[in-house]
Amino acid sequence: MSEALPQSCDLLVIGSGAGGLAAAVTAAALGLDVVVVEKDSHFGGTTAWSGGWMWIPRNPLARAAGIDEDEEIIRTYLRHELGADYDETFVTTLLEQGPRMVSFFQRETAVDFVDGNLIPDFHGKSPGAGTGGRSLCAKPFDGRALGARLKDLRPPLEEVAPFGMNIGSGADLRHFLNATRKLPSFLHVLQRLARHFADRAGHGRGLHLVNGNALAARLLKSADDLGVTLRSNTAAIEMLREGDQIAGAVVEAGGRRQSIRAARGVVLATGGFPHDTKRKAELFPHAPTGREHWSAAPSANTGDGIRLGEAVGGHVEPGLPNAGAWAPVSLVPKPDGSVGRFPHLIERAKPGAIMIRRDGQRFCNEADSYHDVMQALFAATPPGEPAECWLICDHAFLRRYGLGRARPRPFPIGSWLQNGYLRRGDTIEALAAACGIDGAGLSETVTQYNREAEQGRDPAFGRGDTPYNRMQGDPEHRPNPCVGPIGPGPFFAVKIAPGSLGTFAGLKTDASARVLDGEGAPIPGLYAVGNDMSSMMAGRYPAGGITLGPAMTFGYVAAHHASGVPLANNRF
Numbered sequence: 001m002s003e004a005l006p007q008s009c010d011l012l013v014i015g016s017g018a019g020g021l022a023a024a025v026t027a028a029a030l031g032l033d034v035v036v037v038e039k040d041s042h043f044g045g046t047t048a049w050s051g052g053w054m055w056i057p058r059n060p061l062a063r064a065a066g067i068d069e070d071e072e073i074i075r076t077y078l079r080h081e082l083g084a085d086y087d088e089t090f091v092t093t094l095l096e097q098g099p100r101m102v103s104f105f106q107r108e109t110a111v112d113f114v115d116g117n118l119i120p121d122f123h124g125k126s127p128g129a130g131t132g133g134r135s136l137c138a139k140p141f142d143g144r145a146l147g148a149r150l151k152d153l154r155p156p157l158e159e160v161a162p163f164g165m166n167i168g169s170g171a172d173l174r175h176f177l178n179a180t181r182k183l184p185s186f187l188h189v190l191q192r193l194a195r196h197f198a199d200r201a202g203h204g205r206g207l208h209l210v211n212g213n214a215l216a217a218r219l220l221k222s223a224d225d226l227g228v229t230l231r232s233n234t235a236a237i238e239m240l241r242e243g244d245q246i247a248g249a250v251v252e253a254g255g256r257r258q259s260i261r262a263a264r265g266v267v268l269a270t271g272g273f274p275h276d277t278k279r280k281a282e283l284f285p286h287a288p289t290g291r292e293h294w295s296a297a298p299s300a301n302t303g304d305g306i307r308l309g310e311a312v313g314g315h316v317e318p319g320l321p322n323a324g325a326w327a328p329v330s331l332v333p334k335p336d337g338s339v340g341r342f343p344h345l346i347e348r349a350k351p352g353a354i355m356i357r358r359d360g361q362r363f364c365n366e367a368d369s370y371h372d373v374m375q376a377l378f379a380a381t382p383p384g385e386p387a388e389c390w391l392i393c394d395h396a397f398l399r400r401y402g403l404g405r406a407r408p409r410p411f412p413i414g415s416w417l418q419n420g421y422l423r424r425g426d427t428i429e430a431l432a433a434a435c436g437i438d439g440a441g442l443s444e445t446v447t448q449y450n451r452e453a454e455q456g457r458d459p460a461f462g463r464g465d466t467p468y469n470r471m472q473g474d475p476e477h478r479p480n481p482c483v484g485p486i487g488p489g490p491f492f493a494v495k496i497a498p499g500s501l502g503t504f505a506g507l508k509t510d511a512s513a514r515v516l517d518g519e520g521a522p523i524p525g526l527y528a529v530g531n532d533m534s535s536m537m538a539g540r541y542p543a544g545g546i547t548l549g550p551a552m553t554f555g556y557v558a559a560h561h562a563s564g565v566p567l568a569n570n571r572f
């Protein structure tokens, strides 16, 4: 039987991803009585499915490793990337409070981090671009520490987690890709699998939590440790007001409605609008009905927080160049008839895969970020046509790196060919026919690409030209980790649809995360964080981690504001 809902608290947090839980944990540590309501049956939101990377320049782990960047160089990069939308106040808050947030979580909570000291920013040719030390990931976490709470944590995203086992970025992933080629990698994978299956037998799920699952688990553990009241299956449906002040919310749990009053305010943290069809139709030009877009975020993220904010005077920032964090996805048929969304974040950059439109032509540097690849696809798609393309490779590539949900050797691929997810052709022309694309165009494209790829070059799009490209490639492939010829056959393809990792457009706030009304004045007692807050990157995507870094930082900032505890401004 579910526990009764409290009728009042100091701070009510709506949504349990990184933004909401960072605010909740910080506020509880500052002495507030905090309630978190979560609509889904699990806590963790998109955060629990994510890579868990947070962009926090000048963070304590980088500094401890001797990476001591001048703030000005980071500002230069952001000025270049954000153009007229560069907002000095938000940038200063991220640069000053981001590192403090990291130290706070390390010192006071169960949240801990590993460094991203080798991870470059996306746009290595822009002035001020970083080559490492600007990001962090959650440290792997032993799920046993969550005790009975473990069952409430959202499991990893099925599409990217073989047997429900998340693979950590970096060394863990490299071992998995080399498992059939190198003995140490084989032994690593064997040991990971053995532990995973033992955990599953004993606990119903894997316990070695990595990436975003570790971040959500660590935040959840911290919230429990600090006495935060956590309620799942409980959706906020209406805001409560007392005069101008936001005084709580009406929530619905098990068909019953109840008010929760919140003396210090309410934090909206429902993860943006990746599954709000109406708003997608308004803000995603490639999705005129809202249905031509397949977000990889969980289906419970239906834009509730933004609507709740608008109902009390908040407004959504219009006109961002990109209202979402675009990502190529493939649609994965499941035995129960549902469709999974596989986010293509990694294999595109490996040597020997290219992306082509139905005219058989390439349109982008496939090793660029997921967001940039999709922007290029939108630009290349003629008006009225669906923004779709194909990711193609040869047999050796497929078995070495995998292609979407069709995993590398030793995983079998027969079922993916049978259900049509994976297309196959003995020749390039036969593959084109299997995909319904221009065979002569594709043949000419592959011939031209291969002519240069033999030398490790890609003059058409410059694959491998940036540190980010090269990091995403195969470090063992020479001379260019991102470029290799395609062939001999057979050849394979997966269809790519427009998707996203989350949304960027959100409620306009100030740099204390207070929601602003149409006149730009803060609505007393109302905060928005995570993807309910309009992204400080204003629809640009300069680096991995630019949603979770600000989500954690502005959650921390909002909690200070609601608590009345001033933010310290001393530098690290």
Ligand SMILES: Cc1cc2nc3c(=O)[nH]c(=O)nc-3n(C[C@H](O)[C@H](O)[C@H](O)COP(=O)(O)OP(=O)(O)OC[C@H]3O[C@@H](n4cnc5c(N)ncnc54)[C@H](O)[C@@H]3O)c2cc1C
Pocket (backbone or CB within 6 Å): 014, 015, 016, 017, 018, 019, 020, 037, 038, 039, 040, 042, 043, 044, 045, 046, 047, 048, 049, 050, 051, 052, 053, 054, 055, 157, 212, 234, 235, 236, 237, 269, 270, 271, 272, 296, 297, 300, 301, 302, 303, 304, 305, 343, 500, 501, 502, 503, 529, 530, 531, 532, 544, 545, 546, 547, 548, 549, 551
């Ligand atoms: C595969 C993948 C990889 C990614 N990797 C990264 C990465 O490495 N770095 C990065 O920065 N970003 C990454 N992202 C994006 C990132 O995960 C999201 O932008 C981020 O998690 C959003 O955090 P949030 O707190 O705003 O929302 P969420 O984590 O989505 O949490 C919102 C929660 O609110 C709940 N909710 C919704 N409506 C209500 C309601 N009415 N009442 C109560 N609760 C409600 C939802 O159920 C959900 O649990 C990735 C995304 C995906 C899909």
